Amino acid sequence: MNTTRREFMRQVGVTLAGLLLSGCDLGSRLTLPPTPSQEPFSTPPFSCYQSPAAPPYVDMSYELRSHPRWIALRDRWLELKDPKLKALEDTDFSRGLRQRHADALKALVDNTELDAAVADEIGVAFEQAIAHIQRQTAACCYEPLPPEYTPRQNLTTQAAVLNEVAQRSSIDVDTVDRAKAALERDIAWLSQFQAGQIPGKLESIEVTPVEAQAALTLVTLLLIK
């Protein structure tokens, strides 16, 4: 089964929450130009993690400055950094934040600045972002595991440990070979990914224009100061 669009939006939410919590100060990397850009697309001068294959960039700086409703939406996302969200369970703060985010989306939709379907997708991402942050605090057997980005160094270490374990144990040879094959695939995937290619599962992610617009809107919103 391919990654569904809802899974895609959930991963967008988790990723953005992870970036915000890791101290990636998205909002400080860009400042508004002195005049509104005349070009519909431009490349951002900075990003937290510069990629050689950066996607087209929608310049929302003019809209942001002109319409505080967009700022209100962005501020709700920045509230994800508030330590009050790291509670063992839903609190008045998390419930209030959800409501404020929903209100911000509704204001944009009501003023025809944001398509309702796109707003719905942004809501999915926000919900998952909150869940991701709360999971960092409360460990439980029965909660979904957030996606994890495995650094190359960890895979190298894993390969060494796997060799060591295989040599000094009586684990079935076929099982070890299968584990090695899985690891080699992870390494290959990461190499492709870091080279700016789109490897493996990413090819099968189903993303409609609505989801793409929702994700792009969020990324752009959080990149502009």
Add this chain to the structure above:
Amino acid sequence: MSRPRLQTIIFEVTQACNHACLHCYNYWNHPNWHGARLDGLTTDVRPLLAHVLDQVECTHVTLTGGEPLLREDLPEIVSFLSERGVAVNVISNGHRLTDSITVDLIQRGVSLFELPLLSYRREVHDALSGSAGAFDAVLAAIADIRYHQGQVVTVFVATRRNIADLYDTLKLAFAFGVRGVMLNRFNPGGRGAGHIDNLLPTVDEMRVALQVAETAAQEFHLPISCSIPIQPCLIDTSEYPHLGFGFCAAGSDRAYYTLDTAGNVRPCNHTPTILGNVWSEPFGDIIDATRLADFVAAVPAYCAPCARRDECQGGCKASAQVCYGDLRAEEPFLRLNRTARMEQG
């Protein structure tokens, strides 16, 4: 009336199992349990799931048992949930997770497998599992899951039989590419209630294990969480900043209500307490706070003066209930270890 929002539902698809784990917490495996067992493996449970999911807002279901892979229609259950936009976890012992079944389940939408890895030593894992071949089977399953780009976490149930094996077991899990490890201290209940004396670790043993896990979490960058409560009065968990710790979630927004194939709903999967049945009343009524009040309020008298009583709740009250017949009793880990500590002065 708005639909209750649940983070997750635990669905016990069968009470049958092909292992006989010494540490098993399933209440129906308690030596003194004489109630009916829901071993049925052929009943179509999709109408039940549809009935429940129509009443709640829930995007995550964990399929467990017993051993869920004993159900031949497990793939259809997974597909049914995926098509409703529900993420699916499967808790299994891994013995029946062949390569083809693994591929099928991943393709149908299982986002995470949770499998036991109780030791790096075959004989210890097999003995605790009560099943020869369990170790080889679970390692093969982990390798297959990772090969097919699925996600897997392993569970290490810390008992006196295997606690010294923790570091090498974490290392083995890391080598096989697991995405995290749950380090759960033995929580007596079910069959495990008959093995308290020879399996329940002491506080000192757990403290050493936590330090080992803390070191391994840093060394391997491996997420390790302890979801079975550890009472702060016994062990200061703040000394292990790289480990995650959790307390009882019953009645909270994080609660993992447990559903069986008959439609009974329980506060969690460790307790036999039935809150209600979804075929006879709305789910929202079943999990109403008044219905849960006794369960939530149950705290041992020993904990009354403690400032962290509301957070810790004395540990696992379901374990106290199954082992001693009283939700307000001190659960075994607290009872035995605080007594030992008092005797030590």
